Amino acid sequence: MCALVHELEAETGATGTVGIGMPGAISPASGVVKNANSTWLIGHPFHRHVERCLGREVRVANDADCFAVSEARDGAAAGRGLVFGVILGTGVGGGIAVDGRPLRGRNAITGEWGHIPLPWAQPSELPGRECWCGHNGCLETWLSGIGLECDHAEASGETLEPEEIVARAEAGDTAALATVERYEHRLARGLAMVINLLDPDAIVLGGGLSRIRRLYDTVPRLWGGWVFSDRVDTELLPPVHGDSSGVRGAAWLWG
Numbered sequence: 001m002c003a004l005v006h007e008l009e010a011e012t013g014a015t016g017t018v019g020i021g022m023p024g025a026i027s028p029a030s031g032v033v034k035n036a037n038s039t040w041l042i043g044h045p046f047h048r049h050v051e052r053c054l055g056r057e058v059r060v061a062n063d064a065d066c067f068a069v070s071e072a073r074d075g076a077a078a079g080r081g082l083v084f085g086v087i088l089g090t091g092v093g094g095g096i097a098v099d100g101r102p103l104r105g106r107n108a109i110t111g112e113w114g115h116i117p118l119p120w121a122q123p124s125e126l127p128g129r130e131c132w133c134g135h136n137g138c139l140e141t142w143l144s145g146i147g148l149e150c151d152h153a154e155a156s157g158e159t160l161e162p163e164e165i166v167a168r169a170e171a172g173d174t175a176a177l178a179t180v181e182r183y184e185h186r187l188a189r190g191l192a193m194v195i196n197l198l199d200p201d202a203i204v205l206g207g208g209l210s211r212i213r214r215l216y217d218t219v220p221r222l223w224g225g226w227v228f229s230d231r232v233d234t235e236l237l238p239p240v241h242g243d244s245s246g247v248r249g250a251a252w253l254w255g
């Protein structure tokens with residue numbers, strides 16, 4: 001990483017500011033990394049190592065927070081005051097941007113939506129699959145790519161990649177369509193809870209599963225069933241910068 005910074009600076013002849021989007025967070029209490037799914041980072045003062053190597057302050061934030069910041073600054077939700085960014089990928093995470101800045105929180109865990117249990121769970125959804133965090137039925141176990149795959153396999157006996165399930169659903173395959181509809185129902189419940197708690201102006205989806213185009217139509221039609229309001233004006237938006245938003249948001253930490 002330090003070599004990359006030095007290389008860029010040699011190329012441009014400028015001295016840059018450095019922002020890093022990372023999994024997990026720097027614990028405000030201990031000053032070391034926690035919650036990272038890149039588990040080798042856990043327990044280390046990662047940012048201090050980089051600072052020592054570069055000889056300057058670096059700013060770090062959770063990658064989902066960086067995603068939310070990038071999309072709130074000049075992406076899908078540009079100009080919206082309160083934005084919830086969701087990552088639906090290998091894992092499930094979330095971040096909150098207020099006026100284009102990350103909301104870190106007292107424990108630096110703001111937006112950790114993936115490890116909240118699926119709300120309004122039906123009897124058939126309980127207790128839910130075991131999650132790596134130690135609990136059962138976390139939203140991540142339902143809404144990650146692997147979650148979608150497992151749900152389809154349990155219902156149909158067929159193990160397929162998420163892209164294949166979505167393609168088959170679009171082609172009219174009954175079992176695949178049922179899986180996608182269950183996914184939408186669960187995502188709608190998960191986001192209804194966020195709207196009840198945070199009432200954001202916009203929710204932007206990121207990660208591989210954000211490419212399922214029908215979500216932006218079906219999920220807002222469903223979520224009103226659980227939002228405590230006469231109507232819901234929250235926007236559900238696809239990302240503008242997609243996979244680049246993590247690194248763009250990290251750069252915005254200095255902007």
Ligand SMILES: [Zn+2]
Nearest residue numbers: 115131133138
């Ligand atoms: Zn969990």
